[in-house]
């Protein structure tokens with residue numbers, strides 16, 4: 245005997261459209277497997293005249309988004325519109341009306357998570373967001389449930405497929421940034437306006453969510469330092485490879501002393517690290533804990549079908565809880581914690597300098613680093629005369645000291661340009 249659960253969906257674009265199609269096409273197989281008859285009651289969209297890849301009964305598709313919240317036959321609401329204000333208000337209204345909510349909206353969770361989780365707790369219903377990070381990769385549930393007892397030390401994530409696609413093209417084919425971005429746009433991996441992806445902002449929202457769940461301290465969107473990939477050049481990718489590294493845009497969330505650091509920036513990562521081999525639009529999240537050791541989760545981080553799978557898993561989970569009839573407690577509680585400012589984080593720098601190759605230049609550059617308290621691990625010179633490049637890798641020092649060293653370099657007369665800076669991830673000091 246199957247139990248009917250009325251589902252209301254806000255948004256039927258890439259993810260919502262794929263979800264509606266799955267709910268309609270796989271209704272009987274889902275019921276056979278779970279005992280739940282998930283019935284799509286309403287699907288709210290902006291433009292009723294747009295062609296859709298799914299078929300629903302007359303009256304199900306609507307441009308009246310409030311009806312999804314108000315319909316008494318809807319037991320569970322799925323938000324797949326995107327954005328934080330309107331979507332957030334609708335999610336809040338649904339939770340306050342006692343309806344569980346599932347969303348894939350990282351921006352919403354990262355910016356309004358605590359309020360929405362509190363509203364869900366007041367109503368005793370679920371608020372689930374597995375698809376908000378890593379698309380089809382199960383990572384929210386493993387972090388907040390399976391690893392609830394593990395004092396996670398560090399999470400490293402390649403959580404933006406667009407940038408990983410671009411970096412893979414640059415590294416493997418020597419393509420420059422602009423051409424790789426254009427190709428990503430042609431193939432549909434990058435939006436016409438790619439700013440959110442290439443600036444690291446999209447990855448920062450995901451980093452905030454991963455860190456919050458890993459450490460049980462709420463990390464807001466504005467707490468995450470982020471840098472993008474638009475300043476990277478294929479020259480650095482080639483040097484990185486010669487030195488045994490891959491360059492990746494990495495979301496880093498780690499415990500530092502009693503605090504937590506969360507940041508997103510390009511990282512030179514050793515070629516034998518599991519994240520170095522993550523190619524193309526694939527996403528991967530690498531977790532380190534003292535008891536569990538190292539875990540790697542990888543797979544498709546975006547796309548309608550994979551993301552809809554993660555959403556569907558949450559829908560089934562929330563429907564089961566609805567049926568159980570109990571008050572649902574939040575999966576995780578957050579306690580206050582210190583966020584370590586990026587300036588205090590120990591980092592290692594790779595820095596590429598364009599210099600005039602003259603006697604005494606190296607000594608002046610070493611002095612610029614030394615006076616900031618940064619010691620140099622290694623120096624390579626490429627080219628000669630006015631074409632010379634110096635590639636420097638520093639030892640670990642506070643990020644603020646590394647920046648002070650970079651400022652000191654401006655005093656070196658023979659320095660023509662600080663061409664690039666990439667942080668280096670390695671176990672060495």
Ligand SMILES: NC(=O)c1ccc[n+]([C@@H]2O[C@H](COP(=O)([O-])OP(=O)(O)OC[C@H]3O[C@@H](n4cnc5c(N)ncnc54)[C@H](OP(=O)(O)O)[C@@H]3O)[C@@H](O)[C@H]2O)c1
Pocket residue numbers: 254255256257258259260288289290291292294307309323324325326327330348349350351375376379545546547548551
């Ligand atoms: N795309 C992915 O691969 C992916 C992966 C993980 C997470 N996500 C997240 O999933 C969410 C949805 O992404 P998406 O790519 O599916 O977006 P999308 O293709 O742009 O679809 C958005 C949907 O919301 C509807 N909508 C927008 N504003 C509305 C309004 N004011 N009233 C009613 N409906 C409205 C649109 O209606 P129309 O169809 O009429 O325009 C459309 O159906 C976002 O939060 C995104 O970050 C996406």
